[in-house]
Amino acid sequence: MKKIILFFLLALSAFPMRADEGMWFLMFIERLNHRDMEKMGLQLTADEIYSINHHSLKDAIVQFNGGCTAEIVSKDGLVLTNHHCGYDAIAELSTAEQNYLKNGFWAKDRKSEMKPSSLFVRFFVRMDDVSKRILSKLNDKMTEAERDKAIAAEIALIEKENNEGGKYTVSVRSFFQGNEFYYFVYQDYKDVRLVGTPPESVGKFGGDTDNWEWPRHTGDFSMFRVYADKDGNPADYSDKNVPLQPKHYLPVSLKGVQENDFAMILGYPGRTNRWMPAGGIEQNVKFAYPAWVEGAKTGMDNMKKYMDQDATIRLMYASKYASTANYWKNRQGMIDALSKFGTAKTKAAQEAKFDKWANKPENKAKYGNVITNINKFYGMTNEKARHDNYLQQLLRTSSYGTIARGIGKQFEAYAKADAKDRAEMKPDMVLMIDEFFKEVYIPAEKDILAAQLHLYATKSTGYKIAPMVETLGAANNNDFKTYVTSAFELSMFSSPERMKAFLEVPNAAMVTGDPLYTLSNDLLTHLAAKSDDIAKAQNDYGAAFRNLVDGLRVSKMAPIKYPDANSTLRLTYGKVRALPADKRNDAKINNYTTMEGMIKKYKAGDEEFDLPARLMELNKKKDYGQYADKAGYMPINFLTDNDITGGNSGSPVLNGKGELIGIAFDGNIEAMAGDVIFDPKLQRTINVDIRYVLWIIDKYAGAKHIVDEMTIVK
Template sequence: MKKIIFSLIAAIMLVPTSVKADEGMWFLMFIERLNHRDMQKLGLQLTAEEIYSINNHSLKDAIVQFNGGCTAEIISKDGLVLTNHHCGYDAIAELSSAEKNYLKDGYWAKDRKSEMKPSSLYVRFFVRMDDCTKRILAVVNPSMSEADREKAINQEIAKIEKENNDGGKYTVSVRPFFQGNEYYYFVYQDYKDVRLVGTPPESLGKFGGDTDNWEWPRHTADFSMFRVYANADGSPAEYSENNVPLKPKHYLPVNLSGVKENDFAMILGYPGRTNRWMPAGGIEQNVKFAYPAWVEGAKTGMDGMKKYMNQSDALNLVYASKFASTANYWKNRQGMIDALTKFGTAKSKAAQEAKFNTWANKPANKAKYGNVVSNINKFYALTNEKSRHDNYLQQLFRTTSFGTIGRTLGRQLDMYVKADAAKRTTMAPQIVEMATEMFKELHIPAEKEILAAQLKVYATKSTGYAIAPMVKKIGDENNNDFTKYVNAAFDLSILTSVDRIKAFLDLPSEAMLTNDPLYAISNDMVAHFGAKSDEITKAQNDYASSFRLLVEGLRESKIGAIKYPDANSTLRLTYGKVRSLPADKRNDAAVNNYTTLAGQVKKYKKGDQEFDLPTRIIEMNKNKDFGRYADKDGSLHVNFLTDNDITGGNSGSPVLNGKGELIGLAFDGNIEAMAGDVIFDNKLQRTINVDIRYVLWVIENYSGAKHIVDEMTLVK
């Protein structure tokens, strides 16, 4: 996916008139100044105040960050929440069992009492934001080291957060923009009682699986529904049977008219991370060193998980969420390698930096900017091999729970050993609970195979940078076959079952823990991952200050074409239009900006894990049983394309028409423009969305849950 935003008053004068409306992720507080007129030309019918207001309800009040990593929207007066299926995946998996597999079979609560509460799930409402750049930058100076600078900034941030949290009522986050040249604070309110209302079966919610991921044409019902609960006065509260559905300040009406080419489309959400200011050396490092290691390491873990997931529904549930997350980024990173290589992005960035370097070394600029490019290039040259090493190790950590167990469960046991008797009494049940939850999400035979395979890949492929000492020793002694060591380590370790951990708590021994083979190798790898030489530490310090100066200098010199800071999980607005891609014979639609249920059925493969469909879907398509959700062309539209600028974190974001009515749900980007995190492609970049009519058809016509649709406000 993609992302971005803008600056503020200082940047207004820098905006070239050639910037296309579909490029950029914008701060809501600057919509009136920067975007409103352009948006009106494209079809917006709302005022800026109706989009963002502090004193009155506005669109922002219906948009929430979902569990810290996705976006969702409120679509009823009773706190009904719509987001992606893949965003709700963890919660749905947690609530599922082999006997009641809601991931596989779907679920729709028949009433409010049937709505289910996962153990940990929250939504975050955006209250307001403000500029604190002058205040933050007043506490730093150019002579500071990066560590001292960070310390001073963090101290000031703590003050700002305390001043604005209203005694703990709000969560306040101060975020840097333009690589630390500007700062804003954001005020949020979190609601933690969020319950599952419904989800389509996985055959619809994940239709196409990894094969179709990041691809167009797409035919996926990527949605799930939840509800926010509050106490009687509407305030956040921990889960209680006495809580009531939240009465939101604003909720989105749902439009059933459908979309056509060039219709206005606006998306609000929480884009996670873009790197459009990244220097050429960083792009080169990712393409040649970091991402290939990420791809290979992720595939190694996926292969290990998949072997066991195929054995039973129960094991599939254990690894479903971790596999889906790993697979998503595995394909993304390979797409990034291909796209960045194809477009020669590093080369074009290097040309820009050469031009900047000439400007930077003019007498008037040399003292401040003269060493910027050389410092940046020196850092990347020094860390290329380390980035490869780190990505192999990161994938080991991400795909097996035992890679970091020394710093998770192991650390708790270490603290327990060193605690007095009174403290141990309090800690013991907490450790048992932590262990119990951990072992619900793993299968020991699978963990053994994944760990052994990942250790082999790490030991044999991280050849340009020294690997963790203990891993090297074991590898040298076993010709880099870690199977024997891992099997023995699991047999001997106290960290491989709840019962063994309970036994250790009864008779704690520091020596036993220290000598535990899994504890030892985990700590060895984690410590090595975080270690840096003095040379790299200095280069990193120089790089951080130089990157900040590069961004400042590119803006000052007007050499840089980008006039906006990167996305960083703060609320943004992006606007554009419904826009097709060139004709594609794989799509049966009249215009290649939407797909149909008929097209989905054409992909059907009975029994296939990715392309199977419920028999009822096939029958309903044959009978054209589309009800009030059929398009005027007689078909049922499934997904559609817009040219909005989004990225990861925008998953679940609402797609809105010019009146602020919900027309779709963003869930993906297209692989042709996978370089979008680094460079926006006006020709190819697209957002793939679920048509809201397909969402409602699945709920009402296919699933028979009309009572859920009835609580929405439908317009046409």
């Protein structure tokens, strides 16, 4: 272990880099980053950031519901995250009559806080290096499947050794493409309740138009509370549970930000691909992402026409639409940015240099075929990548695309069970049916499925499509409306009444023979299938990519020295940093936005740019309370140059003292290639100024009792 860490440190010292690039492990902060951070303005010790022996910043940072980040901001377990991170929970708790997404919600007391059906936060306890242990079980003669099996077996042992009888969740993750391994210990709390959320006109101000754009004026935040049993342990929801008393919570600063102020972010970045080969970038830009964009837009268009007709339908599809729209714009931005900056060409030049080193006599045995095998794999799978992305967008936007994998399998199991087991299963089956139809509107589902089948059948021309779709398309000139209408008329999955009737007289053949089940099964089976040639190329690619990363590090040609993000806790640090002057922003320096700038965007009744009347009135009176900047304006958002990605949504932005100054919620579209390559000139993180958050809670919502719960630093 010591040798691995020493090599990591030596490699880093040989390659100086900008301090604002990188997503760093907390356990290495003292050795790798602390000195640079102090020079930039950090006033905390490394032990105050990460410690396993006493409370530290890491104890106030949680992973929120598996896909975002959040922070604890009071001694009673109050949680801040993004509005878009809490969106599912808020939508679930809303009805057409009590629409908390549209109108907002603020709990007047603890008893008024609301529990969504499924929501959890994950606390990080500790991590450690198990690279030597796992790598000792592997050898170069193994296939990738054999290697994966050996790794999985050792991971199972490590997880069992560290979970303390189920008290903790333990996750072993690979880094540097399988060249290093670390385990992470977490504790999950499942009783998490909604405390407050601004109306959608604040939390999503700017909508899709402003998404990924600067200047920005979005109050992207929501608030929850973590509950535990009387001893502070995780517990299922109960009215006997009490607010969690956290090991650490963040003080909140009202001092505001200035250009070049130190800023650090702790969070759970989801996925970066900074080590991706040139062929992978080329495949995404020319094949995968264009299909993703077109498929997502097709799904969105067919959701939207029904969402605009009825408030109940809008709530049904609000979360799915928002998620689809977010990635639709992201992927188009990725295409544009990666093309503009010639990222694939830059990577190809690096790989050509590496290939020369790899084919030197002393390196050839291990590294000689690396680039050849990588490029062979991408050449064989370019058209498949296009095909898979069209099909995946069908499955993501149609509730019936995956029915064979979800509800269908449950119905098969129910039909095959004996009478006793069915009696036990039945209540859960009824609940599952009811939950499914809370997010399904049949006319919309028909149109989504028919449109996506047409797109898939007509655009996935370079790779063989699913057999059933091919047959149906040939018979109907790729017009799937008639077939889809007929399938829904015949399918038991098209109504809750039919599905519940099945529970009374179950028959497995009725499930597997159902037209919607049959179609879904055909799509899923085809997506998972691959030829022997592609399977072999994929095996060779796995080994080649791992050796590429290893060789780049050994040869000291590696363009970066930190591991890709993979939803594990990381720290990134940088500064408050402006973009070039922009006439669209009324701010004196283009690193923040103001309420006056937001008001200028206001469009009465507009879905994206409407604003609450009360907010407009308060602004007219300049009733900003203690939350105004010392220059007199009301701040909304600000920019830093931190290195973040998806999953960092909701992450705390902290000053040098570890005080909360903002909440990260977006990046700028000019740097959309950031998941693949960091651009120090353009890359920015867009954050909600914490003063705007507090102003909304206190002055706009009249929920000062929530602000009073926090430790405010003036």
